[in-house]
Amino acid sequence: MRSAIEKRVSRRKFEQEALTIEEKEKIISLIHQLNGESGLRMEFLEDGSGAFQKLRKSYGLFTNVRSLVLMKGKKEDKDLKEKIGYYGEDLVLAITDLGLGTCWVGGTFDPDEFTIDSDEELACVVVMGKVAAPSLTEKMVRSATHRKGKSIEERIKSDQPLPQWIKNGMEVVLLAPSAKNTQKTIFRYENNILIAEIVDDYSMDLIDLGIAKKHFEIGAGGKFEFGNSGVFHLS
Numbered sequence: 001m002r003s004a005i006e007k008r009v010s011r012r013k014f015e016q017e018a019l020t021i022e023e024k025e026k027i028i029s030l031i032h033q034l035n036g037e038s039g040l041r042m043e044f045l046e047d048g049s050g051a052f053q054k055l056r057k058s059y060g061l062f063t064n065v066r067s068l069v070l071m072k073g074k075k076e077d078k079d080l081k082e083k084i085g086y087y088g089e090d091l092v093l094a095i096t097d098l099g100l101g102t103c104w105v106g107g108t109f110d111p112d113e114f115t116i117d118s119d120e121e122l123a124c125v126v127v128m129g130k131v132a133a134p135s136l137t138e139k140m141v142r143s144a145t146h147r148k149g150k151s152i153e154e155r156i157k158s159d160q161p162l163p164q165w166i167k168n169g170m171e172v173v174l175l176a177p178s179a180k181n182t183q184k185t186i187f188r189y190e191n192n193i194l195i196a197e198i199v200d201d202y203s204m205d206l207i208d209l210g211i212a213k214k215h216f217e218i219g220a221g222g223k224f225e226f227g228n229s230g231v232f233h234l235s
């Protein structure tokens with residue numbers, strides 16, 4: 001998991017070569033397991049390329065998109081977006097471990113290409129595929145979206161010096177993907193209580209919150225409660 005975290009960067013250009021049967025089976029079986037744990041309804045699509053074919057929507061940033069996961073769940077789930085980020089990042093890291101490239105995609109695809117049950121909400125997709133060395137376009141998109149990464153001090157407010165376990169968690173938070181690379185999730189450690197929160201004013205924010213919590217837990221152990229300002233429990 002840790003090596004996948006260090007390796008992972010968003011990839012937007014894929015090789016034409018399809019996923020192998022073994023890769024697909026592993027991904028589908030993990031989706032099944034994560035759906036069971038979370039109540040989400042993530043769904044693997046062997047070919048979701050239609051949602052990336054109109055330049056208008058994808059801004060030409062993606063090349064050879066084929067396989068993807070529909071990141072969806074029940075509309076009535078009050079923690080839906082956060083769970084999508086939290087469990088979806090497990091999936092992204094496992095796919096990275098298979099040697100494949102991935103990218104969370106919330107805006108630059110055409111959702112009308114997919115049929116979703118009426119009781120479901122599609123929050124975003126995760127695209128995946130074989131990757132070669134990063135292309136020039138990818139490097140340009142990366143440098144355009146990557147302002148300087150924020151520091152631990154910018155991401156956590158505390159009324160006391162940070163204990164080592166929090167530093168361990170925050171180091172991993174700094175490597176988390178976030179929509180438009182805004183890195184908006186903020187942690188607060190006050191009166192020995194740790195919470196994670198985000199100013200929720202963009203449709204992807206609560207997904208980012210779930211991803212950031214997942215990264216913290218990988219670095220520190222323990223578990224956050226779901227919810228904006230959810231409390232952390234060190235197990």
Ligand SMILES: Cc1cc2nc3c(=O)[nH]c(=O)nc-3n(C[C@H](O)[C@H](O)[C@H](O)COP(=O)(O)O)c2cc1C
Pocket residue numbers: 008009010011012061103104105106107108109124145146175176177178179180181204207208211
């Ligand atoms: C919830 C979410 C939605 C995203 N949506 C898009 C998108 O619509 N188009 C895109 O090119 N990248 C998208 N990204 C990728 C981010 O731009 C990327 O994670 C961020 O710039 C940090 O770069 P890194 O993933 O390489 O570390 C999204 C990421 C997240 C977490």
